[in-house]
Amino acid sequence: MDSPGLVVVGASLAGLRAVEAARLKGYTGPVTLIGAEPHLPYDRPPLSKEFLDGPEEPEPPYFRTAESLRTDLGVDLRLGAPATALDPQGRTVTVAGAPIRYEALVLATGAQARPLPGTVGMAGVHTLRGLDDARAIRSQLVPGIRMVVVGAGFIGAEIACAARRRSVAATVVEAAPAPLSRAVGADLGPVLGEVLRRHGVDLRCGGQVAELVGGDRVRAVRLADGTELPADLVVVGIGAVPATDWLVDSGLKLDAGVVCDETLCAGFEGVYAAGDVVRWFNPAFGQAMRLENWTTAAEQAAVAAHNALTPGDPRPCATVPYFWSDWNADRVQFVGLPDGEEVAFVQGGPDSGSFLALYRRGDRVIGALGLNQRRAVIRLRSAIGRGVGWDDTVAALRG
């Protein structure tokens, strides 16, 4: 009987990179790529950035054409229906009621935007995770409207900047005392908050949303202190939840993600995971983590594909998290982990248009935040991976 081959569930960044890695390593067997969305695999970062610009809708940021997927990668593309079940003993995935057999499986179902409870279906209220969300938001981003973003994470910050580029008044409401604290830590969150304000964004921290006012269509956001913020458009950016619902009966260990070991194996023969859906043991830091960033998803996909297809030669997935975010012309980059014991500026300062700050744990550098410091941050990514010491690095960078 023919080998059932490699099956990849989730036709986005991690799924596609897994397929590409499999072909690059010389795998010639069948490959099936299953995607819940009807769209060809596309890139998400542009959706909160340039895709929101200009009066005409840009082309979707597809990675490849259907032709290229079929002929260059030899993919059996199954789009428009989600996988609904996994039987890791019988080695099948169910799609549209029918089982699909696999020899090796990569789970790359990513994450879904977390909605604001009680607001689903209210006109004018959106989350931003996929192409359809971005289309709906950009069609309403017309000059003169008032937009409120709930949640000051990176995506919320980018949408607010995009709104300002389109002459839309943008207010960002954040429950925590500072924006982006989870991503960059409590010390530097306020610094990025000031950067955001310099882009004309009205940032309100410590503001709890009590309710959205307006019945069928949103009219305002009411905060717990009674403040009412008029809103024609509300974008909810309060994080994402890993897409694991379909795996609850599979026997896989789920804990805010698919739990994997350092090789990205999900605990069953042939089953690996990559991208935003995976919580894995990252040997670079000796701890389990789930990340939501582009670079890690692509790196994990290559490791997962290799290990799924070559289980006799497993590779660990050791990586230093890296995230970038574009706020108009400003590039914000973060590498490593934000929970340091000390943070120090080594280039520029909190009010500069360009700065670099390091995070210390023990005698090591564990993270770095840069504003308009593209190359320095990338160099620090490798340095952190090598476990560089704090004193030497601070001294060298301060020159």
Ligand SMILES: Cc1cc2nc3c(=O)[nH]c(=O)nc-3n(C[C@H](O)[C@H](O)[C@H](O)COP(=O)(O)OP(=O)(O)OC[C@H]3O[C@@H](n4cnc5c(N)ncnc54)[C@H](O)[C@@H]3O)c2cc1C
């Ligand atoms: C708007 C936006 C902007 C971003 N900007 C940046 C940035 O500037 N920098 C950065 O580093 N990162 C950024 N990211 C994060 C980055 O895009 C993600 O980390 C990356 O997309 C993760 O890839 P993934 O393939 O793991 O998951 P996803 O991209 O979420 O893809 C998962 C796919 O699986 C599909 N799926 C889910 N369940 C099933 C199922 N049961 N069956 C079949 N298919 C299923 C989904 O429909 C989806 O297409 C951004 C994310 C978003 C949403």
